Amino acid sequence: MPTERPRDTRHREIDAIVEAKAGGVAETRDEADKYTVLGAASRRTFANWLTPIEEHFVCHRNDIPDADADAWTVSLTGGLKGTLSMTDIREKYPTVAVAHTMECAGNGRGQHRPETGSVQWDCEAAATAFWTGTPVSLILREYGVTESEGQWLTTVGGDPSDGDDIFARSIPLEKALDDCVLAYEMNGEPLPREHGYPVRLIVPGWYGVNNVKWVEELRVMDSMVTEGSLERPGEHAYWQQRSYRIYPSGSEPDENETVETYDTWTQLEGAVEYPYTFDANVMSLIGAPSGESPAEVRPDESLKVRGVAWAGDDGVDRVEVSTDGGETWDDAELFGPDYAGAWRLFRYDWDTRLGRHTLLSRATDDLGRRQPSRISDPDVWRDALENDEYPWNEGGYAANAYEPNGVDVEVRARDGRDVGE
Ligand SMILES: Nc1nc2c(c(=O)[nH]1)N[C@H]1C(S)=C(S)[C@@H](COP(=O)(O)O)O[C@H]1N2
Numbered sequence: 506m507p508t509e510r511p512r513d514t515r516h517r518e519i520d521a522i523v524e525a526k527a528g529g530v531a532e533t534r535d536e537a538d539k540y541t542v543l544g545a546a547s548r549r550t551f552a553n554w555l556t557p558i559e560e561h562f563v564c565h566r567n568d569i570p571d572a573d574a575d576a577w578t579v580s581l582t583g584g585l586k587g588t589l590s591m592t593d594i595r596e597k598y599p600t601v602a603v604a605h606t607m608e609c610a611g612n613g614r615g616q617h618r619p620e621t622g623s624v625q626w627d628c629e630a631a632a633t634a635f636w637t638g639t640p641v642s643l644i645l646r647e648y649g650v651t652e653s654e655g656q657w658l659t660t661v662g663g664d665p666s667d668g669d670d671i672f673a674r675s676i677p678l679e680k681a682l683d684d685c686v687l688a689y690e691m692n693g694e695p696l697p698r699e700h701g702y703p704v705r706l707i708v709p710g711w712y713g714v715n716n717v718k719w720v721e722e723l724r725v726m727d728s729m730v731t732e733g734s735l736e737r738p739g740e741h742a743y744w745q746q747r748s749y750r751i752y753p754s755g756s757e758p759d760e761n762e763t764v765e766t767y768d769t770w771t772q773l774e775g776a777v778e779y780p781y782t783f784d785a786n787v788m789s790l791i792g793a794p795s796g797e798s799p800a801e802v803r804p805d806e807s808l809k810v811r812g813v814a815w816a817g818d819d820g821v822d823r824v825e826v827s828t829d830g831g832e833t834w835d836d837a838e839l840f841g842p843d844y845a846g847a848w849r850l851f852r853y854d855w856d857t858r859l860g861r862h863t864l865l866s867r868a869t870d871d872l873g874r875r876q877p878s879r880i881s882d883p884d885v886w887r888d889a890l891e892n893d894e895y896p897w898n899e900g901g902y903a904a905n906a907y908e909p910n911g912v913d914v915e916v917r918a919r920d921g922r923d924v925g926e
């Protein structure tokens with residue numbers, strides 16, 4: 506029997522998800538056409554706090570495992586010994602819900618010049634949902650974990666690889682014990698297959714790649730995953746040590762057993778030579794006006810600008826809006842839900858004039874770090890930060906520049922005034 510190429514089955518899956526999501530997401534393909542992903546179909550997704558499942562982006566490379574929750578198990582390995590069924594996970598522990606802004610670390614990759622490889626996302630790979638499940642801390646403590654110092658939790662996904670690399674990601678045990686959840690519901694619905702059914706890890710405020718879907722193994726070790734550190738065949742460290750690392754043109758990231766600093770921005774500032782994409786960098790997006798059609802205003806009516814801002818597991822301190830392409834800035838007002846690890850809404854009343862305008866937003870986190878203006882040239886690397894630029898990097902990761910995310914909007918009169926006043 507001929508084996509089907511993975512891309513054929515992937516394409517059928519993508520079609521089915523697009524249909525189930527009813528137009529809320531749209532496809533983005535990489536040039537090799539094997540890593541098709543789905544992102545928010547409209548910027549209007551970023552005008553609301555909770556992202557409906559229909560508008561939540563989807564990103565993975567392999568086929569979705571054909572999982573049966575009744576037969577699914579999660580093995581506890583390394584410093585742990587045991588096996589959990591889905592009934593254990595659901596019924597033996599208290600249930601919690603966490604809010605989490607998921608952003609693919611490749612969001613904004615398509616804004617790098619020259620282009621990097623892989624999926625050319627613009628800004629569509631970010632979303633906020635409520636995830637219901639069991640706190641990781643309760644499971645780990647029951648199985649004997651007491652100390653977190655220098656320890657890592659490696660989570661392995663059950664997706665069949667089309668090569669021999671295993672989808673395994675490590676996070677510091679300190680973060681795992683703090684607020685991570687093994688989730689089996691999303692926005693109050695059973696977890697959809699494409700989002701990790703029957704169970705996934707949620708790492709509040711950390712880039713999407715850390716949030717392993719289809720979890721089949723939790724392993725506690727005194728290092729992060731390195732080649733050969735799992736007890737199974739295959740390539741173990743691709744997703745931790747090579748992919749999803751931030752490094753300049755022409756270099757190769759080295760394997761580390763551990764790093765002392767987890768905050769992605771602090772790593773970028775020089776604490777780790779080639780940073781890992783852990784917590785999300787400070788970022789903001791305008792969702793309304795979306796720029797997808799002209800905005801209409803009545804005479805003397807202001808236009809309501811609205812968007813979202815996030816800063817990984819740090820807080821958002823301030824959002825500024827410019828309506829003249831960055832010449833002048835005004836403070837926007839933060840409002841609405843305020844959960845650690847999830848974005849904030851912001852709004853700004855714009856006394857607009859008719860015509861075409863470029864709107865920009867830029868956020869500052871509570872450690873005083875502000876989004877840079879643009880992505881640097883490839884030859885600059887981390888010195889870019891001193892120039893208000895984000896370092897161009899080989900994989901196009903963790904970009905948070907504000908200029909490429911601006912909204913061009915045409916403002917028209919609603920009550921018969923002519924465009925141009
Ligand atoms: N097992 C597994 N988990 C995975 C992935 C994957 O390929 N396999 N992709 C990761 C990446 S890169 C992202 S951005 C998020 C996306 O989660 P979502 O599809 O629910 O939005 O899942 C992460 N978890």
Ligand SMILES: [Mo]
Nearest residue numbers: 609610713714
């Ligand atoms: Mo991702």
